[in-house]
Structures are given as structure tokens and as C-alpha cells.
Amino acid sequence: MSTLASVSAVVERLWPLSGAESWDSPGLAVGDPERPVTHIHLAVDAVLDTVDEALGLDADLLLVHHPLLFRGARTVSEDTTKGAVIARLVRGGCALVAAHTNADVVETGTSRVLAHQLGLLDQRPITAGSTPTTGLGIVGRLAEPVPLVALATMLRDVLPPTASGIRVAGSAERLVETVALCAGAGDSLLDDPAVRSADVFITSDLRHHPASDARELMLLGRGPALIDVSHWAAEWLWLDTAAAQLREALDDVEVTLSDLRTDPWDFTVVQ
Secondary structure: OOOOOHHHHHHHHHHOOOOOOOOOOEEEEEEEOOOOOOOOEEOOOHHHHHHHHHHHHOEEEEEEEEOOOOOOOOOOOOOOOOHHHHHHHHHHOOOEEEHHHHHHOOOOHHHHHHHOHHHHHHHHEEEOOOOOOOOOOEEEEEEEEEEEHHHHHHHHHHHHOOOOOEEEEEEOOEEEEEEEEEEEEEEOOOOOOHHHOOOEEEEOOOOOEEEEEEHHHHHOOOOOOEEEEHHHHHHHOOOHHHHHHHHOOOOEEEEEOOOOOOOOOOOOOOO
């Protein structure tokens, strides 16, 4: 029978902690390594809704993309969000493991999954990792140039719907072929040469000033158009790939995945 320790070893093999960014905190956050694991539930976020979902399914392990504890916690009091989540997991006998930037950089990582959904050819990382095929983000090309609005429509059809929808900077009829993308927050890559030379950059959580500067560079002919999508939606696509990998590696463990929307926004009023 698989234990939390043996499952953690599989997680380490699939998404090595050595690939994580220095500021990140993936890995085991809650649970006894000696406890048996018969059911893993996958979600993007460790929030009360996904914890309740996991407990309702009698899962022994909630495996999430975003770590619950990014920084040192001073308290796990249950009047805090993190404390409430941890207490609910402990009482329910459910462990918590995160695979975050270590799951972004692998060949089957979050950006790769999005790139495959868009049918990008000649894929390569934006920033190189430990091997030529690993690293953050992806650059590739579409089979043929399409208008920017057509690519945004493709994303609408690929991603689960959210209140924030898909935001675009650039002329709707601008033809795009070379696509750079980073599932999750990717504005740190805006100045990367691979992004600058692309026709369009797809990512999430673009802040006003970096996006404004990037748009001005686009108007000067020195940068890509921008497409901003939901952080949760872009990374949710990866859960299906992660589930398949876990099922292949752990034939005695049931693996389920959450389709709960943990994007923080509930609705939008369009002006």
C-alpha cells in the first residue's frame, strides 16, 4: 500500500523540488509521511472549498499547484485562512502537498499543457532550465498566422470560463504567428528577448504599469501584443495531465481532480 512518503517520492520524481524557484515553497505541508494514501485529489488552490471537496471524497491527500504556505506563518489560528484550512485538513485526516514552480518547468508542465492546447509547433522554453527542454514559459508558432482576435477566441474555447474573461492589448486584426506564453503570473518575463520578439504574449495577472509599458513598446513595433487570462484557468488545464501521470505511477491509488472554480472573482460588470 502506498504511503504519504512513497507518494511524495513519486511527486518528487515527476516534479523535482530542485526545479522550484528560490522563493517558492512546494512539497509536503500537512500530513504524517507514514500514513497510507489510497485517494489523491488534485486542485489548483488549497482553499476551504477544495478541502471540503477532498474530504467529501474521502481523499487522503490534497495535491495542489499553489502552496498554502508561501512564507513563514506566525500562527495557524483558525480565525486565519491558512489556519482554518490546515485545521480542517488535520481533523479530516487529509495531507497537503504542493507542486508549484517545480511543476511549471518540466516538459509536461503548466505552460506546455497550454501550448499543446493551442497546437503550438517548435516549442521551446522562454528561460532555459536544467535541460534544453525544461524551463519557464514556452515559445512556439501557430501552424499559420491568425488575427489576434482569433487567437483570443481559441483561448476562450480552451480555458474554463471565469468572470475576468480574456483581456487583449493590440489590434483585433493584427496577424500573430509566434506565440510566447507563461501559465500563471508571467509579467517578470516581459523583457525577455524571446517574449519581446514574439507576436503575442499570453499570461496572467498583468499589472497596470508593466502592461502599459509593454503596450507602448508594441505600438513602437518593439514588442508583442498581450493577452491576459485567468491565472486559475490557465493552470487548471494542467491538472488532467498531472492526474494521468499519477495514475500511471500509482496503480493502487485513486486520483480525482477538482473542477471547482477557485478564481477569486465572481462576476464582472462591463462598462
